[in-house]
Amino acid sequence: xxxxxxxxxxxxxxxxxxxxAPRVSLxxxxxxxxxxxxxxxxxxxxxxxxxxxxxxxxxxxxxxxMNLTDVDDKMIKGALAKQVSxxxxxxxxxxxxxxxxxxxxxxxxxxxxxxxxFVAQMIALVADLLSKGVAYIGDDASVYFSIERFPxxxxxxxxxxxxxxxxxxxxxxxxEYAKEDARDFVLWKSARPEDExxxxxxxxxxxxxRPGWHLECSAMAxxxxxxxxxxxxLDIHAGAVDLVFPHHEDEIAQSCAHTGQPEFAxxxxxxxxxxxxxxxxxxxxxxxxxxxxxxxxxxDAGAVRLLFATTHYRQALDFTDQxxxxxxxxxxxxxxxxxxxxxxxxxxxxxxxxxxxxARLTEDFAAAMDDDLNTPRALAALFDAARDGNRxxxxxxxxxxxxxxxxxxxxxxxxVLPARTRARVVAATGLAAGTSKAEAHGxxxxxxxxxxxxxxxxxxxHWAGRRVAAKTAKIFAEADRIRAFLxxxxxxxxxxxxxxxxxxxx
RNA sequence: GGCGCCGUAGCCAAGUGGUAAGGCAGAGGUCUGCAAAACCUCCAUCACCGGUUCGACUCCGGUCGGCGCCUCCA
Numbered sequence: 134x135x136x137x138x139x140x141x142x143x144x145x146x147x148x149x150x151x152x153x154a155p156r157v158s159l160x161x162x163x164x165x166x167x168x169x170x171x172x173x174x175x176x177x178x179x180x181x182x183x184x185x186x187x188x189x190x191x192x193x194x195x196x197x198x199m200n201l202t203d204v205d206d207k208m209i210k211g212a213l214a215k216q217v218s219x220x221x222x223x224x225x226x227x228x229x230x231x232x233x234x235x236x237x238x239x240x241x242x243x244x245x246x247x248x249x250x251f252v253a254q255m256i257a258l259v260a261d262l263l264s265k266g267v268a269y270i271g272d273d274a275s276v277y278f279s280i281e282r283f284p285x286x287x288x289x290x291x292x293x294x295x296x297x298x299x300x301x302x303x304x305x306x307x308x309e310y311a312k313e314d315a316r317d318f319v320l321w322k323s324a325r326p327e328d329e330x331x332x333x334x335x336x337x338x339x340x341x342x343r344p345g346w347h348l349e350c351s352a353m354a355x356x357x358x359x360x361x362x363x364x365x366x367l368d369i370h371a372g373a374v375d376l377v378f379p380h381h382e383d384e385i386a387q388s389c390a391h392t393g394q395p396e397f398a399x400x401x402x403x404x405x406x407x408x409x410x411x412x413x414x415x416x417x418x419x420x421x422x423x424x425x426x427x428x429x430x431x432x433d434a435g436a437v438r439l440l441f442a443t444t445h446y447r448q449a450l451d452f453t454d455q456x457x458x459x460x461x462x463x464x465x466x467x468x469x470x471x472x473x474x475x476x477x478x479x480x481x482x483x484x485x486x487x488x489x490x491x492a493r494l495t496e497d498f499a500a501a502m503d504d505d506l507n508t509p510r511a512l513a514a515l516f517d518a519a520r521d522g523n524r525x526x527x528x529x530x531x532x533x534x535x536x537x538x539x540x541x542x543x544x545x546x547x548x549v550l551p552a553r554t555r556a557r558v559v560a561a562t563g564l565a566a567g568t569s570k571a572e573a574h575g576x577x578x579x580x581x582x583x584x585x586x587x588x589x590x591x592x593x594x595h596w597a598g599r600r601v602a603a604k605t606a607k608i609f610a611e612a613d614r615i616r617a618f619l620x621x622x623x624x625x626x627x628x629x630x631x632x633x634x635x636x637x638x639x
Numbered sequence: 640g641g642c643g644c645c646g647u648a649g650c651c652a653a654g655u656g657g658u659a660a661g662g663c664a665g666a667g668g669u670c671u672g673c674a675a676a677a678c679c680u681c682c683a684u685c686a687c688c689g690g691u692u693c694g695a696c697u698c699c700g701g702u703c704g705g706c707g708c709c710u711c712c713a
Binding site: 162164170173205206291318374405440449451456461462514515516517524526625 | 644
C-alpha cells in the first residue's frame with residue numbers, strides 16, 4: 134500500500150509518487166505575523182503536521198518549509214498603528230506562533246523563511262519575469278503579471294469555467310488598478326509613504342517598492358528547494374481552501390513562467406475551514422479563538438487534536454464547546470488506556486491476543502491514513518484497540534511488544550493523547566515514597582496544597598495514602614472525607630484493583 | 640450572477656450499489672464499602688420529492704436548508 138492523497142489540481146485522490154523517493158519536499162503556507170494565529174489557522178497547520186508525520190511514518194524523508202509572511206498590507210497597517218517597523222511588529226508574533234505550535238505538538242518545519250529575508254530573490258524573480266515578457270510595469274509603476282501571456286493560467290481553480298465578479302467579496306480596497314487586464318496580479322508594488330514609514334520598501338531595478346503577496350512563496354520555495362536538493366518542482370504544496378484562488382493560482386503562474394516547468398507542485402492539498410457557530414473563523418468577523426486561549430483554559434492539546442482529527446481535513450469543522458468536551462473525554466479515555474499499558478511490565482513477552490490486536494490496529498490505521506489521511510477512521514481503529522486492549526488487560530493478559538509498537542506508532546502520528554497520562558500511584562501500605570512516619574500519622578500534614586506542582590503532587594499522594602490507610606482500617610467515613618477534601622483542591626483519587634490508589638489533577 | 644462543498648442517531652462524525660465505523664452524551668448491567676476507572680448490553684435507516692436498478696443512504700434529476708471562494712483571508 135502506498136499513500137494516496139487528494140490533489141486539488143486533478144480533483145481526485147491519487148497515489149502519491151514522490152519525484153525522487155524517498156525524498157519529499159513539502160511547502161506549506163504559514164501565518165502572517167501581524168497578530169496571534171487563531172485555531173482556524175492551527176487546524177490547517179495541524180492537518181499538515183499529520184500529513185508530514187504520516188509520510189515520515191511511511192518512510193519518506195520529508196523536507197518541510199513553512200513561510201512566515203512579514204510584509205503585506207496587514208503588517209504595514211499593524212506597524213503604523215503601533216508606531217513600529219514591520220520587522221519589530223513581527224518578532225513577538227513569531228515567538229507566539231512557535232509557542233502555540235509547540236503547545237499543539239506540531240513538529241517544527243525544517244525552515245521558516247521570512248519574506249523580508251528573501252527580498253533579493255524576489256527581485257531577481259520579478260526581473261526574470263520582466264525579461265521573459267510575462268510581466269510588465271503598470272502606469273502606477275508597479276509590476277504586474279500578465280495572465281494573457283501565460284495561457285496555462287487558471288488550472289487549479291478552474292477559472293476557465295467560471296466568470297469573475299469584480300470585487301465580489303468586498304475585500305478589495307479602493308486600490309487603483311493600473312493593470313492591462315483585471316485578472317493580472319501584482320508582483321511588485323511601488324512604494325507609498327506608509328510603506329517607507331513602516332520599513333516596507335526596497336530598491337529594485339524596476340523601482341522602489343515591496344513584494345506582492347504571492348511572490349514570497351515562489352521565491353522561498355524555489356530558493357530553498359534548489360539549495361537543498363537542486364530541484365525546482367515541489368512534491369506537495371499545502372494550505373487552506375481560501376488560498377486556492379488567487380494565491381496558489383498566482384504562485385503557479387509566477388513559478389512555472391520562471392522555471393519553465395509544467396508544474397510548480399505535483400500535489401496541491403487544501404484543508405477546509407474551521408467555523409465558529411457556523412461561520413468561518415476570521416479576524417474580520419471577530420469570532421476568533423486562539424490556541425493560547427485554549428491553553429489558558431487548561432485544555433490539553435491532545436483534546437484539541439482529537440477534535441480536529443474526528444473530522445476529515447477536507448470537511449468543514451464547526452468548533453463548539455460540546456465538541457471540545459467530547460474530544461476531551463475521548464482523549465482522556467485513550468490516555469487512560471495508554472497509562473494502564475505503560476504501568477505493565479514491558480519485559481513480559483505479551484500474549485497472543487494482543488498480537489492479533491496489534492495486527493488489526495496496524496492494518497486498519499494504515500489503511501485509513503493511506504486513504505487521503507482519513508483520520509476519523511484512523512481514530513476508530515485507535516478506539517477499537519483501546520477498548521479491546523482494556524478488555525484483555527481486565528482479563529489479565531499482558532501487552533505484547535508488537536502491540537505497544539503499533540499503538541505508539543498510531544498515537545504518535547495523530548497526537549491525540551493527553552500530555553499527562555499517568556497518575557502517580559501510592560502503595561497499599563498507605564505510604565507514598567518519601568513520606569515520613571510522622572506525616573503518615575498526620576502530625577504535620579498541611580491542609581492546604583503547596584503551590585509548587587511537584588510538591589503539590591507529593592502532598593496529594595500523602596493524603597491519598599492516609600485515605601488508603603483509613604480504608605484498610607475500614608474507617609470509611611474518614612476515607613470519604615479525605616476524598617472529598619482532595620476533590621475540593623482539584624485532585625481526583627482513584628482506587629486501583631490491587632489495593633493501591635492513584636491521584637490525578639482534575 | 641459564476642464556481643464549488645455540505646445536509647447520516649440528542650451532539651460530533653466515517654462509510655459502501657446489497658439493508659449503516661468510531662467518539663461524546665443517555666439507559667441498564669458486571670466489578671466495587673462507596674466513588675471513579677474499565678468492560679458488557681441497548682440507542683439511526685442516512686434533509687425532502689421523483690427516477691434508474693432485482694436492490695440506493697450510496698447513481699441521476701429536482702426542491703428546501705447551511706457554508707465557502709470569486710484578486711493579497713488558514
